[in-house]
Amino acid sequence: MVFVTKFRHKVFADRHLTRMEQVMRDVCPHFKAELVEFNGANNHVHLLVNYPPKMAVARLVNSLKGVSSRRLRQEFPDLMRH
Template identity: 65%
Template sequence: MHLVFVTKYRRGVFTPEMLTRCEEIMRDVCTDFEAELKQFNGEHDHVHLLVHYPPKVALSKLVNSLKGVSSRRLRFEYTGEANQAIMHGRFWSRSYFAGSCGGAPLTVVRQYIENQRRPV
């Protein structure tokens, strides 16, 4: 499943260090759900994930956990660095994109995620 999470108001808060930490957090959450985070990348205001999860897992519960845990941990760890306006409310936008990768070859989706313009 290809997932995209956008920050609230598309505010550009991610630094390269925050994206690395976000990937670690999301990888841990996926492990808790017996899922596998196959690919991760992002830009200043959003992240892309390629996740393989078992059929017994409800996608909405996985997404809720990914966004909730990462939001709490990132706000706690980076309060001084990130935009304060986003830190006082929601970190992520309430919506998300979830696209099945059944039609496209995984290599194409991986390449698309790898080619995101990660902040420098």
């Protein structure tokens, strides 16, 4: 999966990406999924996720994006201006 920032704005620093990986690793077990690999740049992230075939991908994606966005905006107020 590849998640891109809105309008491809260069938003993420290394500290944001490190925390985002931790958040996404915490979310995956709730869906019986495993975050195998995570990588990112200042305007996008790459995820390699192993998930059960009965799991709807849309539910997993919505949760990963929603939870990570909410937590990062709470912990890093500087992201709010983007």
